[in-house]
């Protein structure tokens with residue numbers, strides 16, 4: 001059987017999602033047997049970055065113009081193009097800066113701004129059409145496995161597209177929001193992590209980004225009732241997915 | 256057969272239960288009480304009011320492996336069905352939850368038989384504990400499912416439950432609803448007298464006066480049907496509801512599920528699971544082009560109308576037993592009894608105006 005050619009491109013991020021592939025626990029050998037990883041900067045030097053690829057995985061947010069050019073080229077030569085991890089899917093941590101004027105952010109870090117050419121952080125689907133999302137921060141193992149097996153079976157991958165509360169309830173975890181008044185982002189955050197944080201008595205931080213069609217303003221109002229300050233509420237909704245309209249709506253009322 | 260169990264002997268009585276069965280009952284967990292497998296009878300929280308997860312999860316698990324399948328040659332599959340094996344006794348189930356299980360029996364062991372549910376249900380004994388406390392969101396009294404165990408809408412406790420306990424202060428009234436469960440206990444009990452039976456009746460009258468939450472069920476299925484376009488749906492649905500599914504996940508009668516297959520990367524083996532699904536989710540009932548209930552309001556209406564209206568046509572009873580969980584665990588406090596009041600044009604609480 002001809003193996004699928006897979007490439008991983010990295011933009012602005014911590015590279016944790018690529019590493020997630022190498023730490024793919026029990027599946028790492030099976031993955032190598034199932035696909036040909038032809039380009040993966042963090043795993044091996046060199047590689048073939050020209051394509052064509054059956055699947056291109058994109059990690060990181062777009063924050064520089066060369067990334068946009070490359071991304072468009074990769075789109076043209078890839079059958080499937082999938083953003084992996086919150087930075088690529090939602091803008092992620094790099095997009096925390098998006099709610100401030102760009103220059104103010106730069107000034108906080110650099111003295112000489114003449115060498116800085118970055119723009120606001122954008123998710124991948126702001127620039128190119130994508131064929132699905134492997135969400136997570138870092139990307140979720142189960143979703144990655146689902147992607148790879150559906151690639152092999154030529155089926156449509158089924159990723160969870162509902163909120164963390166679903167997984168939280170399936171796990172039988174007592175609701176932190178209702179039982180202990182902890183400001184949990186679960187009702188608006190896309191599932192896939194298995195409600196990891198609530199199962200350790202921590203309110204969800206929202207790291208997987210928004211689920212489709214969520215009602216962030218209603219949850220923001222709930223946070224206000226719990227006594228969160230407007231600043232805290234804004235931070236909740238801009239920490240992992242500030243470019244996403246679903247979360248922006250929660251932050252907007254308190255900005 | 257009606258007996259008396261002194262409370263000081265309670266743990267010994269439970270301990271005398273046949274070891275063949277897993278014991279499951281209300282146990283303290285963090286700030287709540289939840290149904291859990293028991294390590295010892297002392298763990299039982301017999302004073303509990305309600306739990307987050309309904310006891311249904313021990314008969315109809317939230318996630319369940321149904322079968323494995325292995326491809327053999329070009330066009331053959333070897334399947335191995337995984338039927339639940341455990342034998343269990345559910346202890347101190349309140350009447351609303353007991354009726355909810357009997358509602359699930361109608362759904363999953365009625366016209367259509369769910370073999371996984373049926374197998375587990377047939378290996379489950381139900382010990383009901385009549386309520387002695389009422390929470391602000393309990394309305395079983397309005398629905399008719401509680402606070403004490405009685406027949407309800409064609410559901411006979413003598414058929415669906417095994418034992419009924421009533422707290423009489425220093426002792427329990429123990430009513431065996433069939434002979435099978437009696438044989439599982441080896442601890443001897445005293446015979447109850449008339450006074451005990453009278454006291455049970457008195458306690459029931461007393462607790463029925465304590466209900467704060469009420470729901471007028473007269474003509475409810477049809478009056479809801481006539482108000483499909485009422486403004487309450489879009490107002491609450493769009494402004495307040497999160498579509499978070501918590502209401503349906505905690506509801507003791509919800510039965511919807513979705514199935515997923517997991518495949519090994521070398522494609523040698525697959526497993527099919529099912530997990531609780533919810534009509535509050537956008538993907539539920541999705542067909543080509545999307546979900547007909549694309550707005551939150553339409554999905555909220557599906558939940559409320561299924562429980563209080565459509566269920567009656569489908570199964571001849573309400574799908575709501577008045578346990579109050581969907582109200583207790585809704586992050587934004589959506590309350591189906593307030594929605595009904597608004598539709599009926601009666602005075603509603605401020606939060607809903």
Ligand code: SF4
Pocket residue numbers: 164165166168169173174175176177178184185186187195198203204501586
């Ligand atoms: S703890 Fe958070 S994720 Fe879990 S049910 Fe409550 S709100 Fe949802």
Ligand code: SF4
Pocket residue numbers: 164189190193194195196197198203204205206207208209
């Ligand atoms: S519970 Fe929330 S913050 Fe925690 S891993 Fe899941 S999505 Fe991320």
Ligand code: SF4
Pocket residue numbers: 495496497498499500501502503535555584585586587588589
């Ligand atoms: S009614 Fe409440 S619990 Fe149900 S989906 Fe809406 S917000 Fe969530």
Ligand code: SF4
Pocket residue numbers: 502505506507508562574575576577578579580581582
């Ligand atoms: S609809 Fe609400 S009150 Fe009625 S049985 Fe379900 S969870 Fe309980």
Ligand code: SF4
Pocket residue numbers: 503506508509510511532533534535557558559561562
């Ligand atoms: S349709 Fe909704 S309310 Fe009805 S049983 Fe299914 S999940 Fe519960």
